[in-house]
Amino acid sequence: MTPLSRRAALALGASALAAPALAQGDGFPNRPLKMVIPFPPGGGSDILGRLLAQRMGEALGQPVVPENRSGAGGNIGTDAVAKAPPDGYTIVTVFNTVVVNQFVYSRLPFDLRRDLAPVAKVALAPTVIAGGPKLQARDLREVVEITRRQPGLLNHGTPGLGTITHVSAELMDAMSGGKLTHVHYRGTGPAVTAAVSGEVELVSAPLSAVDELIKAGRLRALGNLAAQASPLLPGVPTVAEAAGLPGYAVDNWGAVLAPAGVPEPIRRRLEDAARQAVDTPEGRAALAARGIESSFADGASLLRVIEEDSRRWEPVIRKADIRVE
Numbered sequence: 051m052t053p054l055s056r057r058a059a060l061a062l063g064a065s066a067l068a069a070p071a072l073a074q075g076d077g078f079p080n081r082p083l084k085m086v087i088p089f090p091p092g093g094g095s096d097i098l099g100r101l102l103a104q105r106m107g108e109a110l111g112q113p114v115v116p117e118n119r120s121g122a123g124g125n126i127g128t129d130a131v132a133k134a135p136p137d138g139y140t141i142v143t144v145f146n147t148v149v150v151n152q153f154v155y156s157r158l159p160f161d162l163r164r165d166l167a168p169v170a171k172v173a174l175a176p177t178v179i180a181g182g183p184k185l186q187a188r189d190l191r192e193v194v195e196i197t198r199r200q201p202g203l204l205n206h207g208t209p210g211l212g213t214i215t216h217v218s219a220e221l222m223d224a225m226s227g228g229k230l231t232h233v234h235y236r237g238t239g240p241a242v243t244a245a246v247s248g249e250v251e252l253v254s255a256p257l258s259a260v261d262e263l264i265k266a267g268r269l270r271a272l273g274n275l276a277a278q279a280s281p282l283l284p285g286v287p288t289v290a291e292a293a294g295l296p297g298y299a300v301d302n303w304g305a306v307l308a309p310a311g312v313p314e315p316i317r318r319r320l321e322d323a324a325r326q327a328v329d330t331p332e333g334r335a336a337l338a339a340r341g342i343e344s345s346f347a348d349g350a351s352l353l354r355v356i357e358e359d360s361r362r363w364e365p366v367i368r369k370a371d372i373r374v375e
Contacts, residue, residue, distance in 0.1 A: 078315075079110050079111070079319075082112055083139050083140070084139065084141070085102060085142070086130055086141070087099035087100070087117065087118045087120075087127065088120060088127025089120050089124055091118055094259070094304075095144075095145055095304070097340050098143055098175070098304045098340075100116045101337065102328075105336070106326075109322070110320075110323045114141075123155070123210070123213070124151065125151060125160075128144060128307075131166070131307065132165035133165075136311035138308060142166075144305055144307055145175065145214065147214050149363060151212070152360065153363060153364050154372050166308070167349070168305065168307060168356065169306040169317060169321050170306050170321045170325065170347065171304070171305045171355060172306060173304040173328060174280075174345040175342050176256070176342075177274070178255065178260060178271045178273065178274055178275065179206075179222075179253070179254045179289060180245065180254075180269040180270060180272060181252055181269065181272055182246055182248055185251040185252060187204075189292060190272040190289065190293040191293055191294050193272065193293070194228055194293045197226065197228025198226065201229035204231065204252060205232075205252065206219050206231065206252040207242070207245050207249075208254065209235060209236075209238040209240075210235065211372060211374055212374050215241075215255060216234065216254075217363060217366055218254055218275050218300040219252075220232070220372070221366050222289065222298065224369060225298055238259045241253050241255065242259055242263065242269075246263060253269075254275065256302065256341065257282055257283060258341035258342070272292060273293060274286050274289065275289050275301075276301050276302070282338060306324050324346070328344045328346050329346040
């Protein structure tokens with residue numbers, strides 16, 4: 051068993067240390083819960099978090115109140131949950147940025163492996179690399195060829211240093227042997243605007259941020275970052291296929307976490323509510339209407355996803371020397 055697996059197993063099994071009444075999960079929940087959303091209103095995390103709060107509340111029979119606590123790449127809100135009482139009444143919606151942040155930030159106020167317990171993976175946010183009007187390349191394979199012949203010639207807009215879309219492009223560089231120039235903006239909106247205006251040739255962004263621009267012909271979807279083609283991106287190949295990079299895959303997943311030490315019966319109750327929220331025809335339709343795919347996996351499976359992503363991203367981030375102080 052790896053160190054992550056051992057620590058995560060302790061987090062999942064900490065009910066043995068809880069008070070007997072809590073360990074039974076009796077009466078949970080008997081009051082409103084809080085869903086922390088560690089990013090500002092309007093973005094993909096906010097959209098997913100608010101939908102989860104509504105639908106999990108219906109499943110639990112108690113309101114789940116969304117609360118935006120943004121800052122430091124999601125670390126401030128996530129830390130608040132890591133330090134909350136482990137009673138199941140405070141949970142957080144995260145994306146896989148929470149894994150990347152372990153290696154990007156020189157100091158974190160919490161330890162993902164020690165201080166948080168996985169409840170469930172709930173969603174995939176289709177993410178595309180798109181070309182703006184300044185891009186002359188016809189497709190992603192040609193983009194890669196240019197980055198090999200003329201390293202640094204093409205500019206790629208990111209929503210910030212160390213964000214998942216930044217490191218996903220660094221992964222493409224590492225696998226292709228080419229080099230993009232990564233231009234960091236303050237958020238997805240400004241990065242997308244820069245691509246539309248021709249300030250940069252390329253941008254990587256969630257579908258929800260670029261869908262209308264692609265439909266209007268102001269951006270060209272060149273590749274879907276995920277391992278599999280998305281029904282929400284018909285006709286758009288994966289980056290692995292479009293760029294000729296077998297094995298390339300960046301699944302931008304969303305999940306629910308709770309404080310470590312939450313009693314296992316309560317964690318399972320939250321897991322079941324998350325399942326009811328997204329793994330039904332109604333849940334899948336609600337997510338799809340917001341540009342998000344339903345993708346449920348239980349807490350144990352989420353542990354494995356976190357472990358796999360940690361192994362994937364640490365060497366990419368170390369090689370690219372991405373650090374946020």
